[in-house]
Amino acid sequence: MGENGGVSGDKTPAQTPSADDARDDAPDEGTRDAQERMAELTAQIEQAIEDYYVHDAPTMADAQYDELERELKELEAQNPQLAKADSPTQTVHGDVAAGFAPVEHLERMMSLDNAFSLEEVDAWAVRAGEGLGEGAEAHYLSELKIDGLAIDLIYEDGVLTRGVTRGDGRVGEDVTRNVRTIDNVPERLDTKNPPAVLEVRGEVFYPTAAFEELNEQRREAGLQEFANPRNTAAGSLRQKDPDVTASRALAVYVHGIGVHEGVTLASQSEVYEQLKDWGLPTSPHWRVLDSLKEVHEFIEHHGEHRHDVEHEIDGIVLKIDSFAQQRRLGSTSRAPRWAIAFKYPPEEVTTKLLDIPVNVGRTGRVTPFGLMEPVKVAGSTVQLATLHNQFEVERKGVLIGDTIVLRKAGDVIPEILGPVEALRDGSERAFVMPTDCPACGTPIGPAKEGDKDWRCPNSKSCPSQVTGRIEHAASRGAFDIESLGEESAIALTDPDKRRAEALAALRSGHYVYLPIREAADAELENFVVLKNGQEVEGADGVPLLRITSEDDPLLPPLQTPVVTTGANLFDLTAEDLRDVSVWQPERRDGEVTGDWRIQPAFWSRPTFRHYKRENAWKQQKASSTLKNTEVLSDELEKAKSKELWRVLVALSIRHVGPTAARSLATAYGSMDAIREADLAQLTETDGVGGIIAESVHEWFELDWHHELVDAWAASGVRMVDDVEEGFVKTLEGLTVVVTGGLDDFTRDGAKEAIISRGGKASGSVSKKTDFVVVGENAGSKEDKARDLGLTILDEDGFKDLLENGPSDDGASEDGASDKDSADDAS
Known part of the structure; x- marks a missing residue:
């Protein structure tokens, strides 16, 4: 090349490529985009692998990693010419950390391909069936996928000689001294005729009960808690000092073998039985299943009970049981074709912590909570998680703006575990507990010295406390008003409750949408049409104003709540509720998007029709009360x-x-x-x-x-119980237990009937019980009553007891008395 970038010597036309040739050789735009994205994904995945396997400090959750890997696989399948042999999708992950001697495995340790749905499991089974040939019958060994650290144990002549981590599948780390400290790993096999060499594969894990105990100890000592059992197990096993490992309650389950000299085995299930006979720790949670229907049931059962076992799990591993069939199916460069791992929806993910607002409850307790970028975890989309109090925020070490690790186990409330410190860029800021109540402005603080919880003392008119009281008043145990739940209570007492959350989302780049009430509001630069949470063209949607900044003058001012102490709850009219609006998360296909909408709470929004005249929207139908508003009015009257x-x-x-x-x-x-x-x-x-x-x-x-x-x-609320003329407290001083189903009484109705007549409605049977009323499917309480020789009544006897009280012999006049019968029989 010349200094000016031109060609330094002459070329004949035959030597110079034409423009058409250059276009033919150059990748098209789509290929370039794919190539760039694959390079980006590869870099992200490789960094995540190093953080996870080498440093035991993951910077992304498993679910995020799985999503990136799936995307890379799809791009490689669509662009095979761009796929590389050393791609993360083609290799077993993990390197040897500094400070540990590298050890080559006797037989390569492979990874597993993943399935994320039952349909993908079925597709794997179909492929395996085709590989085995027509008429072949496969059996599936199904076991829990332990969320731990893979380990390779070497026994020579029955004696443990080496423990090695998986590493990259070919070379791992020598952690023998640490493995010897794990209680359930035997030093010798329990047999007089051990194999000359036995390579055992397993998983090191931290039992969940022991992990909770460990964190409790660290909490009491003022130390930061560990994030999860898997990382704790990995960090404990890879300690330079074996005494540290010995202090941790690690355990191992073994699940397979590599090299095995001097022993012949025909199936994976035989391996399990043999390992158990040798005294090695095997999992009790495995079965050999004969059909995909049974496999589905196994997966679904453990998905519902994944927290009932002694260790964390993140899926189910399925293996063709027969070794002969396994050999026929073979492997890819990284994973066997005869096995697959079904992954449950993630319970631990990473997301952005946008802000830490505080919430004020019914009793005035002020609780910080995390406001996050919406993220799907354990099958549902989560945006909020409690942080309990300011000391908990400090202990967890989270900053506003952090990428945080979020956990949601089953139906448990989402919990922020801690920050991913490696991803901080310096823009994060610390949480500062407010000195004034965010709902009413009253100074807040601990009720007494030493209290960790802060409270708002304005119990009378603090909007958040009033919200809690109104919701409680409508609960099933009180007035039982189904149409007055949390959302309606917020709209009545604190309609701007979520304003801070919406504005935090606005600051992070999301939008707030405002329904148009007048055609004049439809300024073109702000005007959009929304359908299913997505901006669309044309009139087939809802006309809204899109707000992009919290400084936008179109943001409405703060509202005055229509209910301030709760005193006027039963006097509300539909007109009182006309202008009430609330802040609601915008959703698409049922999932929150991070955007927000300001929405009328009790009246329907105006509907508009687009017509081409001065680019305006014309109101087509006036607002009216929502059906739920009419129901609320009726139920308040009934209450x-x-x-x-x-x-x-x-x-x-x-x-x-x-x-x-x-x-x-x-x-x-x-x-x-x-x-x-x-x-x-x-x-x-x-x-x-x-x-x-x-x-x-x-x-x-x-x-x-x-x-x-x-x-x-x-307002007409009844403050006196009506007592029928001649009403007598027939059960004064008596204890009655009702068990099983009754035809004419609900559970609460039976209890109320007993208490209103002066009796005590107990939930347990004892010698002090006077009567036990038995309905359908009574169960153990009936058995205990009979064992104690108590008076047992059917429903007719119960009705007679309520009306007439007990007879002189201890039973109601018409009711059955099993106590007498028992005495006669004896």
Whole structure:
């Protein structure tokens, strides 16, 4: 090349490629894009592999890694000319860390291909069946996939001589001294005729119970907790000091063999039985299954019970049981064709921590929580996770802006485990506990010195506390108003509750959408049409204004809640609710997108039709109340006539649940009588006791509580239990247990019938029980009652007992008395 970049010597036309030739040789745009993406994916995956296997400090969750690897595989399949032999999809992962001697495996340790659905499992089985030939019958050894660290154990003449990590499948790390400290790894095989050489494959794991105990100890010592059992197991096994490994409660399950001299085995299941006979630790969680239907059932069962076993699992491993069939199917460069790993939806993922707002609960407790980029974990999309208190935030070491590790085990509330510190770029900032309540502005702090929890003392009108009380009042144990759940309670009492979350998302690059109310609002630069959470062209969608900055003047001002203390709950009208709007996460196909929408809560949004005149939208139909708003109005009216005990529960008096409320209502009959009772009288009330009595007495010492009760009474809420003329407390002083199903009583109905007549409705049978009412499918309580010789009644006998009380001989007049029968028989 010349200095100017031209050709330094002449060439004949035959030597100079034509423009057409150059275009033929150059990759097209799609190929270049694929090549660039494959290079990007390869770099990300290789870095993740090093972090995971070498440093025991993963920077991405398994689910994210699996997604990247799947994308790379798909691109390689679509562009085979670009695939490389050393691609991460073609190699076994893991290198030898510094400080450990490299050891070559006697027989290569391979990886496993993954399946993420039952359909992919079936496709693998079809491929295996085709490879075995027509008429071949395969049996599937199915076992739990332990989330741990692969290990290779070498026994020579029955004696443990070496322990090696998997490494890259050919060469691993010598961790023999550390392996010898693991309690369930035997030094010698339990046999008089051991094989000359035996290479055993297994998995090192940290039992979940021991892991929780370890973290509890670290918590008490003020140390940072370990993130998860798998990383802890890997870090413990690869300690330079074996004493550290010995201090950790590691365990091993073995599941296969490599080289085995002097022993002949025909199947994987035979291997398991033989390993167990030699005294090696094998998993009890495996079965040989004969059909894909059984495989599906096995996968589904353990998916539902994945936390019922002694170790973490992330899937199911399926292997063709017969070794002869395994040999026929062979392997790829990295994985056997005769095995596959089904992966359950991830329970641990990484995502971005956008902010740490605080929430104020019904009792005034102020709780920080993580607001995150929406991420799918354990089958559902998660955006929020509790952080308990400011000390927990500090202990976990998370900063706003961190990439964090999020865990959600089954139906458990999502938990932030900690930050991925390696991904910090310096823009992160520490959480600072607010000094004022974010809901009402009242100064907050610990209720007493030494309390870790901070509280807002404004119990009367703090919107968040009022929200909690309204939701509690509508709960099944109180007024039982199904149409007044959390969302409706927020709309009534704190409609801007999620405003901070939405603005945090706005700052991170997401949008907030605002319904158009007037055609004049439809400024072209802000105007969009949304359908199923996605912007679309044309009129087939919802017209909205798109807000991209929290400084946008179109963002509405803060709203004044329509319910401020709860006193006017039963006086609300539809007109009161017309202008209430709430902040809702935008969804696409049912999943949150990270965008938000400001949405009318109780009235339907206006609908519009596009027409070409000054680029405007024309209102087609006026707003009207939503069906749920009409139902809410009806149910609030019905709630006014509910029993006194339900009113007591609805008031959110501390410690007063349905049982205590029933006792108070039965004893006093009216709200006035309860609030006029002194502490001694309340304490002596049957079923109440000192703690509840003190709580009730203190509650009525506040003037605004009296105002709340009086306002409800003025709205028509019943404050006195109606007592029928001639009503007698037929069960005074008696204890009755109801077990099994009754035709004319619900469980709560039977309990209420007993308590209202002065009796005690117990949930357990003892010698102090006076009557046991037995319905269908009664179970063990009936058996115990018979063993104790107690009086047993059927439903008719129960009705007679309620009406007439017990007869002189200990049974109701018409009810069966098994106690008498038992005495006669003896």
